[in-house]
Structures are given as structure tokens and as C-alpha cells.
Amino acid sequence: MTEKLIPTCGAWWGIAPDVFSGRAPLRSVEMAERRMGRRADIVHVYHHGADLFPTPEERLIAQGPRLLLVNWKVAVDHTWAQVAKGAVDDRIDRLAAYIAGTFPGRFFLSVEQEPENDVRPGRGYSAADYAAMFRHVVTRLRQQGVTNAVTVMTYTGAPDYTAKPWFDKLYPGDDVVDWVAVDPYADGRGGDFAALVNRTRPGRPSWPGFYRWIQNRFPAKPIMLAEWGAYERPDRPRLKRDLFVSAARQIGEFPQIKALVYFDSAVAGGGDTRFDTTPGATRAFGALGRLHRFNATAVPPS
Numbered sequence: 001m002t003e004k005l006i007p008t009c010g011a012w013w014g015i016a017p018d019v020f021s022g023r024a025p026l027r028s029v030e031m032a033e034r035r036m037g038r039r040a041d042i043v044h045v046y047h048h049g050a051d052l053f054p055t056p057e058e059r060l061i062a063q064g065p066r067l068l069l070v071n072w073k074v075a076v077d078h079t080w081a082q083v084a085k086g087a088v089d090d091r092i093d094r095l096a097a098y099i100a101g102t103f104p105g106r107f108f109l110s111v112e113q114e115p116e117n118d119v120r121p122g123r124g125y126s127a128a129d130y131a132a133m134f135r136h137v138v139t140r141l142r143q144q145g146v147t148n149a150v151t152v153m154t155y156t157g158a159p160d161y162t163a164k165p166w167f168d169k170l171y172p173g174d175d176v177v178d179w180v181a182v183d184p185y186a187d188g189r190g191g192d193f194a195a196l197v198n199r200t201r202p203g204r205p206s207w208p209g210f211y212r213w214i215q216n217r218f219p220a221k222p223i224m225l226a227e228w229g230a231y232e233r234p235d236r237p238r239l240k241r242d243l244f245v246s247a248a249r250q251i252g253e254f255p256q257i258k259a260l261v262y263f264d265s266a267v268a269g270g271g272d273t274r275f276d277t278t279p280g281a282t283r284a285f286g287a288l289g290r291l292h293r294f295n296a297t298a299v300p301p302s
Contacts, residue, residue: 004178005067005106005150006222006258010296011251013289014042014069014261016227019268026057029066032264035276037286040066041299042108044226044261048073050091052098054107062105062302069108069152069226069261074137079124080112084132092137096144105302106148110226111137113154114183115170116161127166134172150178154226157182157210159201179258180218181226182210187270188233192246196228197254211254222258229263231271237278244275244284248291260294 002008017025017032017040025045033039043066047053053070054062062068078087112118115130138151153172161167171177184196198209207213214223230240251257262285266272276282288294 003106004222005108007297010293011257012041012067012259012261012297012299013038013294014044014067014259015040016044016046016261016263016265019046019263019265021266024057025055026060029061029064035282036289038289038295039064041294042067042069042259042261044069044071044263046071046073049076050094052095054099054103059103059302062103062107065299065301067107067299069110071110071113071154071226073112074133080129080133081124081126084129084136086136089140092140093144096141096146099141099148100145103302104148106150108152108179108224109138109141109149110152110154110181113181113226114156116156116158116164116167119164119166119170121166127164127169130170131172135176138172138176151176152179152181152224152226153177154181154183154224155210157184157197157199159199159204159207159209162207162213163204174218174221177221179224180214180221181224182214183227183263184210184225185228185263185270185273186230186239186243188231188236188239192250193243194246194250194253196243197225197257211256215256221256223254223256224259224261225257226259226261227263228260229268229273229275231268231273232277233271238280240275241278241280241284244281244288248284248288251288251291251293 018028075083075088111134197211230243233239275285
């Protein structure tokens with residue numbers, strides 16, 4: 001494993017477990033691991049505002065050993081432009097001191113994932129404002145001694161946004177981004193795993209798909225699916241099973257993908273994404289997680 005948490009062989013296997021259930025994080029992780037028949041390499045957790053993290057329970061999760069992927073929405077009370085200009089520097093500094101005093105291990109940090117959803121030009125939420133905010137937050141944390149955060153820029157994975165004139169302005173810069181991530185979900189309209197990671201739209205014929213785009217735009221960056229999943233669809237009872245089977249068959253075609261982090265929730269925004277809602281899906285997900293690719297590099301102790 002490299003300093004930037006890139007597995008030396010294969011890819012990490014991760015999960016955001018039992019999201020929105022209200023269950024305690026450690027209990028959710030342990031239950032998810034029993035359900036999928038293996039330990040998670042990465043556990044995705046979510047924080048916002050003045051939260052201090054990793055929390056004591058998240059530090060127990062990391063002792064698994066597991067890697068934490070922390071998604072931090074820095075401010076709901078300030079715009080991106082205001083954050084970039086220092087409006088919440090005290091919050092950033094307080095978090096930096098907390099991390100320095102409680103968690104020396106490396107962890108993934110995604111700063112305000114899926115910004116495309118929130119871009120509002122001219123209101124402090126332009127794409128350029130996001131890039132400046134991301135850069136300011138990461139730079140400030142590093143200046144305050146947080147050198148163990150491996151940074152992740154997480155796109156939605158929705159092709160429609162790529163046609164926006166501001167899309168390319170979202171990227172904060174190679175020096176503050178260690179991994180590039182997308183969050184694709186299968187809803188029954190697409191096809192297999194390959195189609196999921198390279199999703200296109202009829203009205204966007206020039207868009208090659210996110211995996212191809214990242215390969216061309218960021219050839220040296222590892223790719224993470226920071227969230228991925230399939231929604232339950234009564235008219236497509238084999239949707240999840242077929243997606244997981246295709247992932248096992250096709251993952252070798254995507255060597256730049258170095259982490260898969262499944263979003264497991266009974267009440268996700270688009271529906272039920274639990275991986276084990278049918279016997280076929282349960283078996284296929286378990287088989288995917290047992291592939292050598294997802295077991296080739298051991299997670300080091302925190």
C-alpha cells in the first residue's frame with residue numbers, strides 16, 4: 001500500500017453500511033460484514049459542519065483494521081465562497097487539532113461530495129467557488145498538521161452535468177486531490193457494471209463515460225467508486241444480481257479503479273440499495289467480494 005492508500009495489488013472493498021437506519025456505526029459495520037461474509041477494507045461515514053471526527057466509535061471501526069472514508073460537508077451555514085475566504089477557519093483549525101490529538105492513522109477525506117448538485121452560479125456556489133473551497137480546506141488542514149488525510153474529489157457520476165459550461169471548473173487541482181471518485185447507481189435504465197461506470201446519455205454523444213474521462217483527464221490518479229449501488233425495482237427482480245455478476249466479470253477491464261465502496265441502505269433517496277434483498281443478489285455480492293482483486297492487499301493496523 002502506498003502513502004496515498006493505493007493498494008499495491010488489486011482494489012479495496014468498502015461499504016457505507018445501513019445508512020439512514022439510526023443504528024450505531026460500529027454495530028452497522030459488524031452486521032454488514034456478517035451479511036456479506038467478509039471484513040470491509042473501507043467504511044464510509046458522513047459528517048457536516050462543526051463535527052469532530054473520527055469519533056470514538058469510528059476510531060474503534062478503524063481498529064478492525066479498516067480504512068475510514070470520511071465525507072465532510074464543511075458548512076451548511078456558509079457558502080463555498082465564504083469558506084474559501086476563511087469564514088470557518090476556526091472550525092477547520094479545531095478539527096485539525098482534534099485529528100492530531102486522537103487519530104494518527106491515515107484515512108480518506110472527501111470534501112463535500114457530489115458538488116454538481118449544489119452549483120448555483122453567482123450565489124457563492126459556483127464551480128470555481130467549490131474548487132476554491134476544497135483547496136482552502138485541504139491546504140488549511142495540512143498547514144495545521146493534518147498530513148494523514150488522503151483527499152478524494154467525488155463527482156456524482158451523472159453525465160448530464162458534464163455538458164454544463166462550468167463542469168471543468170469544479171476540479172480543485174492535482175496538488176490537493178489524491179483520488180478521483182464517482183457515485184454511480186443502477187436504476188434499471190442502464191446495463192451492466194461497465195455501463196454503470198461509463199454511463200452516457202443520448203443527448204450527450206460526445207461524453208465518453210466517467211471512467212474513460214478520468215483515464216484521459218487524470219491518468220495518474222486512482223479511481224474510487226465512493227458510493228455505488230443498485231435500487232430495488234419490482235419490475236427488475238434480478239437487477240442487483242445481474243449488476244454484481246457483471247461486476248465480477250468486468251472489473252478487470254477497469255484497472256484504474258482501486259476501491260469499490262457500496263452504499264447499503266433500505267431507505268436511500270432512490271430506493272432500497274441493500275445488496276442482499278434476494279438470494280441471488282446475496283450470492284453474487286458475496287462472490288464479488290471474494291475475488292482475489294479485493295483480497296490482494298491487507299489493510300494495515302491503524
